[in-house]
Amino acid sequence: MKKLFNRRNFLKGGLATTAAAAVLKNSDSKAAGDFTGYPEGMGVLVDLTRCVGCRSCEAACNEEQGLPEPAKPFNDLSVFDELHHGQKRRTNEAAYTVVNRYDVPELDHPLFKKFQCNHCNEPACLTSCFVNAYTKTPEGAVIYNAKVCVGCRTCMIACPFYVPTFKYSSAFKPQIMKCIFCYDTRLKNGDAPACVEACPQEALTFGRRTDCIDMGRQRIRETPGKYVDHIYGEHEVGGTAWMYLSSVPFDKVGLNTHVPKEPIINSVKDFLAMVPMVLTIWPGLFVGFHLLATRKDRVIEMEKEKELAKQNEIDEKEEQV
């Protein structure tokens, strides 16, 4: 009888399957990595040289989103001196956006920076969420669905900007609190978010993301020396809908300049592509290897057992005799 499965064929097949799987998975992950966001998506350009720290955006956000009453009125500017665990104010379950003051030594005046969800083109919160609670809408917003959220808070760890916050006051009905670009009430109807509308200085300029980049470039080009020649968010973490212009290096106004230029998911994509392959192919493959590798031993063992049995038979016969 001709053997269908000999050791050589088995190994060949195993290697071919592994290689094919690896190639297929790689092509998949590459296609996903080429996703550069929705070209028609909207964005906001935040110009730090224009912001005067009036906190109108915070007030408008609170009203629009029906957030809880703040500890201090929104025209109370003493909040800029607050430090919480040695840090400036951060977004929390009661504030989707905060303005902070930065005293930069080389300037004779402070700078103010509004901060909120940056609405990444390829959001880490979205890709890290295993129940798909997050959606990047074609309009540019990263929205969140509390109905399916299980409250694992992986998104809070995944976000490179530490934006999503957990509503600890309702831990049994988990809810992540973060800026949604006023998607429900404004953006989906083509309107600017409440903070942008409230800003007196037009420090926040709303428009198509690509147009915001053009505007930023025009400002940099036509007022030489005023701005750092970079739009923060144009390429950071694969591009964000909210982008920043500053007159000082971005790390001096609390923006992380060490974030990768690629989406966060790209750092783990190769690994994630391996997981299904490892889980499905490797067990069978290595069990096969093991069985083949130990076959000789087992044959020898079986022969030994046979010999032993024969020996026993002989012994028994001898005893009988």
Place this chain on the structure above:
Amino acid sequence: MQTRKKIIRTAFALTIGTILTAPILSWSMDPSDAPDTVTIDTMSKIYGAVEFDHAMHVDYASCQECHHHTTGDIVADPNCARCHHNQDENDVVSCSECHMADRFNEEYLKTLEDPKLYHIDKPGLKGAYHLNCVGCHQITSGPTGCVECHTMTEAGEKMFRTGAFAPAKGTSSSDQKH
């Protein structure tokens, strides 16, 4: 009789001539052409209207510093002068003529997609006022606080949670964490 006719004719010709040449002789606008005060009330919702003392501000800035290339003066910004170097005065020079009160409406944003449009970054009316006023006030030590120029309305107090709508101390449900 003859002399009287001549005088009348000359006077008539001079009058006509003056009327015809008047616009040519006065290319640029004069501050006295402008109203002494301008009421800025197109956006008064959370803040009340502002009575802008135009006559007083004429002493602080030349026309083109606020009105750019619209008053017929030589434009101050060399970047603007590239196109608007010898432009006549506009029929209307008010801010709202060019700066949209509804800066971010969908239709206006669509017009910005025109690849040949230069003014892709023209501030809206509110932005234009504040950037111009606050920018200059910062340099000239003019008022820069919100309520130094306009009073907050009740709707404003409600939005800012201040005045009658201020949070009661100690009862706040959302103490700033982190």
